[in-house]
Amino acid sequence: MARFLARRILELVIVFFGVTFVIYCAVFVLPGDPIAALGGDRPLPESVQQQLRMQYGLDLPLWQQYLNYLGGLVQGDLGTTFTGQSVSEQMASRWPTTITLALTAWSLTVIISIILGLAAGLRQGSVVDRSVLLGTIIAESVPIFVVGITAQYLFGIKLGWTPIAGVADGWPRGYLLPALIIAIYGLAGVSRLMRGSVVDTMQSDFVRTLKAKGISRRSIVGVHVMRNAAAPVINVLAIQLGGLLGGTVVIEAIFNINGVGQLLYKAIQDQQGTLVVGVATTLVFIFLITNVLVDVLTSVLDPRVRND
Amino acid sequence: MRGSLKSALAVSALSAIVLTGCSGAEPGDDEQSPADLVIGSADPVPNLTPGRQTNAFGLTMSIFSPLTFLDGDGELSYVAAESVESDDQIHWTITLRDGWTFHDGTEVTAQDYVDTWNTVAYAPNAFENSGQLSVIEGYSDLNPAEGEPSTQELSGLEVIDDLTFSVTLDRADSQFPIELSQAQTAFYPMPQSAFDDLQAYGQLPIGNGPLALTGAWVEGEPIIAEKYEDYAGEEAAVDQITWVPYTDRLTAYTDALAGNVDIARVPANRMKQVADDFDEDRLYSFAAPGISYLGIPYWDERFEDIRVRQAISMAIDRDAINDALFGDLNAPATAWTPSIMPGNPDGICAEYCEYDPEGAAALLQEAGGFEGELTLHFPGGAGHDDLYNAIANYLRQNLDVEAIARPSVGWAEFGEDRNSKVLDGPFFSRWGALYPSQQSTLRAMFSAAPNCTNCGGEPIAEVEAALNDADATGSEDGTAYVRAQELIAEQFPIVPLFEESYSFVTSDRVAQMTASAVGEPVLTEVLLAGN
Numbered sequence: 070m071a072r073f074l075a076r077r078i079l080e081l082v083i084v085f086f087g088v089t090f091v092i093y094c095a096v097f098v099l100p101g102d103p104i105a106a107l108g109g110d111r112p113l114p115e116s117v118q119q120q121l122r123m124q125y126g127l128d129l130p131l132w133q134q135y136l137n138y139l140g141g142l143v144q145g146d147l148g149t150t151f152t153g154q155s156v157s158e159q160m161a162s163r164w165p166t167t168i169t170l171a172l173t174a175w176s177l178t179v180i181i182s183i184i185l186g187l188a189a190g191l192r193q194g195s196v197v198d199r200s201v202l203l204g205t206i207i208a209e210s211v212p213i214f215v216v217g218i219t220a221q222y223l224f225g226i227k228l229g230w231t232p233i234a235g236v237a238d239g240w241p242r243g244y245l246l247p248a249l250i251i252a253i254y255g256l257a258g259v260s261r262l263m264r265g266s267v268v269d270t271m272q273s274d275f276v277r278t279l280k281a282k283g284i285s286r287r288s289i290v291g292v293h294v295m296r297n298a299a300a301p302v303i304n305v306l307a308i309q310l311g312g313l314l315g316g317t318v319v320i321e322a323i324f325n326i327n328g329v330g331q332l333l334y335k336a337i338q339d340q341q342g343t344l345v346v347g348v349a350t351t352l353v354f355i356f357l358i359t360n361v362l363v364d365v366l367t368s369v370l371d372p373r374v375r376n377d
Numbered sequence: 378m379r380g381s382l383k384s385a386l387a388v389s390a391l392s393a394i395v396l397t398g399c400s401g402a403e404p405g406d407d408e409q410s411p412a413d414l415v416i417g418s419a420d421p422v423p424n425l426t427p428g429r430q431t432n433a434f435g436l437t438m439s440i441f442s443p444l445t446f447l448d449g450d451g452e453l454s455y456v457a458a459e460s461v462e463s464d465d466q467i468h469w470t471i472t473l474r475d476g477w478t479f480h481d482g483t484e485v486t487a488q489d490y491v492d493t494w495n496t497v498a499y500a501p502n503a504f505e506n507s508g509q510l511s512v513i514e515g516y517s518d519l520n521p522a523e524g525e526p527s528t529q530e531l532s533g534l535e536v537i538d539d540l541t542f543s544v545t546l547d548r549a550d551s552q553f554p555i556e557l558s559q560a561q562t563a564f565y566p567m568p569q570s571a572f573d574d575l576q577a578y579g580q581l582p583i584g585n586g587p588l589a590l591t592g593a594w595v596e597g598e599p600i601i602a603e604k605y606e607d608y609a610g611e612e613a614a615v616d617q618i619t620w621v622p623y624t625d626r627l628t629a630y631t632d633a634l635a636g637n638v639d640i641a642r643v644p645a646n647r648m649k650q651v652a653d654d655f656d657e658d659r660l661y662s663f664a665a666p667g668i669s670y671l672g673i674p675y676w677d678e679r680f681e682d683i684r685v686r687q688a689i690s691m692a693i694d695r696d697a698i699n700d701a702l703f704g705d706l707n708a709p710a711t712a713w714t715p716s717i718m719p720g721n722p723d724g725i726c727a728e729y730c731e732y733d734p735e736g737a738a739a740l741l742q743e744a745g746g747f748e749g750e751l752t753l754h755f756p757g758g759a760g761h762d763d764l765y766n767a768i769a770n771y772l773r774q775n776l777d778v779e780a781i782a783r784p785s786v787g788w789a790e791f792g793e794d795r796n797s798k799v800l801d802g803p804f805f806s807r808w809g810a811l812y813p814s815q816q817s818t819l820r821a822m823f824s825a826a827p828n829c830t831n832c833g834g835e836p837i838a839e840v841e842a843a844l845n846d847a848d849a850t851g852s853e854d855g856t857a858y859v860r861a862q863e864l865i866a867e868q869f870p871i872v873p874l875f876e877e878s879y880s881f882v883t884s885d886r887v888a889q890m891t892a893s894a895v896g897e898p899v900l901t902e903v904l905l906a907g908n
Contacts, residue, residue, distance in 0.1 A: 101789025116520035152423030325628035
């Protein structure tokens with residue numbers, strides 16, 4: 070186990086440096102000058118632009134800029150944006166929001182997809198089964214912004230049940246509707262996987278044995294089927310959690326949720342290099358760590374994976 | 378795991394109840410007292426220093442008072458200044474009104490203005506709005522082309538006494554009193570305490586205006602300003618204004634629809650729809666000193682013939698586009714500056730700004746046609762797609778050219794390609810003036826050293842001379858600038874498209890809202906229903 074962990078952590082470090090460098094270069098080679106763009110269609114005076122370029126080290130060659138950036142990073146300094154705001158402060162105010170939103174969405178995915186998967190899997194071929202299969206396809210094929218804006222209009226404006234914008238109402242009122250919409254997009258995959266898993270397990274030998282022993286259906290499903298069917302689903306769900314953190318951009322925009330997704334989107338548009346690298350690196354990091362955790366979890370659940 | 382199904386069901390049932398049953402505050406909640414105004418703003422504000430802000434005009438104009446003010450009719454009045462006078466349009470004397478104080482209680486003096494302007498103009502401070510001061514003598518010394526400036530003070534400024542200071546300009550400029558008006562925020566004064574920590578001042582600006590901030594601004598949090606009791610000017614009609622930050626304009630607009638926000642700007646992609654969404658008395662559309670053009674890549678010889686440029690202009694149905702895309706809120710341009718400018722020569726573009734598909738095709742034929750693909754360039758991600766696709770359609774249909782519209786990745790790419798003359802077709806061009814004088818737009822677009830590089834087409838030497846002449850001899854009525862526009866009309870360097878309007882929607886609490894001459898509502902004078 071220790072070797073397994075050490076290897077994964079070493080991988081983490083390598084990926085970390087690789088990713089920061091690639092993202093840094095990617096932002097750098099984007100066409101155009103971010104300083105000139107600061108003023109939009111009312112350009113800043115040339116002397117001001119020069120001063121800003123000097124202040125933010127944009128007149129240096131790429132490798133030197135990257136080394137400066139890394140130097141700061143090692144000391145825990147993520148740098149500043151081109152308007153002089155601290156990158157870590159910008160992120161610190163937004164991470165809690167995004168994490169809350171993603172966790173809420175994820176929990177909803179877990180609860181709803183397990184229920185749907187169980188309901189469909191236990192009654193294979195029934196009306197319930199067919200409606201779950203059809204319903205999840207429909208839900209997933211409608212683009213997320215259509216669902217988002219429609220739901221916002223219906224629940225926010227027409228019915229007035231949920232806030233239209235922002236999370237000022239706190240958890241859960243402010244988060245529930247956007248989280249539910251995000252959850253819909255995880256539902257299809259997970260509930261189908263759950264359904265397949267349940268179907269397989271229900272047909273396995275040990276379940277037949279249990280039935281033959283006269284154990285109640287409720288106990289078979291609740292204890293034995295659930296545990297066995299859950300293993301592959303947990304894997305997918307955990308990976309989804311990592312993806313969710315970065316995948317809330319559209320919903321954050323529609324519901325005016327000041328999260329990391331919004332920050333990243335705006336940063337790319339304005340070519341705020343340090344901000345893009347900061348946010349993207351953190352996202353990559355979270356994704357990597359979730360993956361390591363999943364691997365560890367799986368190897369605990371299923372010792373066969375650990376044999377390497 | 379016994380019972381897990383049951384508990385899962387319970388949780389989901391619970392969430393369903395929360396989702397459907399929890400009906401909270403009704404729209405238009407009456408938690409606020411009647412004279413509190415809530416503004417939805419979608420522009421990120423990195424810094425609130427008036428010399429630095431580029432998109433917090435409503436807030437800056439509420440907590441600061443300008444030297445001069447131009448109302449919606451273009452009428453000039455004096456606010457913080459008692460007079461702004463000159464005999465030769467070069468040497469100006471500004472006299473301040475007595476008894477004005479900053480929100481920290483200190484008196485507003487001539488020294489404060491001089492110190493502030495020196496700070497704004499000093500290149501190493503990199504103040505975004507420093508260009509507004511460029512007409513003052515000594516600005517170029519503080520902003521050398523290379524290296525550090527050798528001095529920290531504008532040579533053109535001199536304090537005469539506590540309430541009087543003189544300003545010497547680089548050249549004669551009859552428009553100077555107008556340049557001191559409300560939207561040129563670089564001219565606003567800062568108290569002495571600001572200079573100790575400019576960064577902190579940017580979070581908590583202390584102004585001389587009718588409202589004062591209640592606390593330092595925190596990113597992503599609402600900003601609140603309350604009535605400043607010792608304000609020496611005309612008392613504000615509102616007691617408090619709260620600016621609520623939104624990540625985009627559409628969300629702020631939607632929240633105004635629900636009645637949670639009193640005033641929000643209409644996003645570009647809702648202009649067509651806004652009349653359906655809001656009652657007439659909740660929609661305000663103010664003529665703005667902004668104008669859009671189709672820029673011409675004068676470095677491309679295919680556009681050298683004036684008839685090609687005129688043909689492009691005549692092939693575009695401005696009325697139809699205005700109706701289809703802007704809900705008739707903008708207006709087709711008929712000159713090279715918008716008609717809100719005093720003395721604007723409306724209609725000087727004549728038949729070349731009118732839709733005439735046959736005439737356009739004939740004119741292009743006469744000029745020898747157009748070779749190759751005609752690509753329209755515009756900055757992507759800013760909501761201009763529909764407009765440029767529409768223009769490309771008109772050019773394709775009426776001129777029989779292969780016209781396509783191509784967005785750039787963002788501002789940065791577009792700006793650089795334009796500045797370095799890489800664009801190979803007509804492109805997005807616009808100027809939003811900060812003071813309502815033809816001079817502002819003409820100088821920014823058509824002077825020898827335009828603020829907007831390559832935006833105004835091939836430079837015309839006579840225009841520069843006509844501008845200098847108008848600056849020296851003109852007055853606030855603006856008629857002196859007509860000559861420059863005549864010269865532009867003769868050469869037709871770029872194609873005027875639309876005069877802009879800034880449109881706002883309000884909650885039903887707002888009874889009356891008026892705009893000043895810069896198209897922005899005067900927030901401190903908004904009248905609320907029942908007050």
